[in-house]
Amino acid sequence: MTNKTLIEEMKARVFAANLALPDAGLVKLTWGNVSEINREAGVIVIKPSGIPYNVMRVQDMVVTDLSGKLLEEGGLRPSSDLATHVELYKAFKEMNSVVHTHSKNAVTWAQAGREIPAYGTTHADTFYGVVPCTRQLTAAEVASAYELETGKVIVETFIDSGIDPLAVPGVLVYGHGPFTWGTTPQKAVENSVVLDEIAEMACVTEVVNTRVLPIPQYLLDKHFFRKHGINAYYGQK
Template sequence: MSSSYKSLKEECYEANMQLNALNLVVYTFGNVSAVKRDEGLFAIKPSGVPYEVLKPEDIVILDFENNIVEGKLRPSSDTKTHAFLYKNWEEIGGIAHTHATYSVAWAQAQMDIPIFGTTHADHLTADIPCAPPMSDDLIKGNYEHNTGIQILDCFKDKNLSYKEVEMVLIGNHGPFAWGKDAAKAVYNSKVLEVIAEMAYLTRQINPNAPRLKDSLINKHYERKHGKNAYYGQ
């Protein structure tokens, strides 16, 4: 692969393959993108290509206006959502979208995922937000672009920071996650799916299970992310 975007394509390819390896996708569902900020470009999985035949050279390079810069295949159908988020959230380096079972179940229920336990608090201090279903006017318009608007509106309405909450559910649709690079976006997608499953099971065992108390939320988040964090090496 002689492309000048070889490293960007390989980063995107590896992240997409990891999405599949972590059982977050079935068939051709899902996609990951990776951004090259200094050139205003991003790489994304081509639409409808099975993971078992996907190759690094198949990855499509686009600018933030959705113009193809390099690639012979059509990019993911979700490309406009990725482009919109990259344009508006300047500190993210990768985005992942899946149709993972438990995450989608909460999205279809149109419910935020409550913070029930310390696994959730290890990663964020808020409930995982679920954006309301898209309005009919937006559905009839530029749908994938408007999905990005849907996400930004949700964060504005709930007064959330994309730097602190790196995941969201789209009502009746499914999850998006992001991070400093494509690998972190995939990591956050897996964390979201695990938390979604744990929360579902918690509700089955006790429909009235209480939210995790603030002292435990703060303790677990701060020990991994605070200025005096001591988790890890």
């Protein structure tokens, strides 16, 4: 496949994934962005900044190199969150797509500064344990290179906690909102859908039972590995 064909295909996937966000009720106005990386071809494709979804076209997707430098002349400005995406791709080699939204329920946990406990199997089917929340960025971090530091604090959160970002494909940035990722843009979007759903479920669960406990580890194991890894038996072969 030529590089040009490959980029066209990436643009098509990234475009479709971006449109899937308002369709799923996860973004309003121009909020949210999806990117895809191809490390071998050395390109990242990402949503342009601030373009309304109803006028955005597939050719508006922005192409950069692996450091986030624009590769196409005359193209639009990339999402202002590009540097966060780049930082995540550098740190986590297995993720090929990153999604950022301000989806309502995930945002409320990010604003509350709390990790989301694994209260049920809906959570366990996609996230193998708590969905972590980063620490708050410092004034110096925000002032220097905000979007880059947002990426760094996400990476730090996974390293410090020992959580595997492939087993927990999402995070809450303190006071901000969720990022999710996956092997494809579609998978990364699905993880955003699930994250918002379990965020709402977890909140209401605590209203229904103020002393609720997370599910036991053996049930978390069962559901996650029913869907992931070599012993998975959910879905078709």
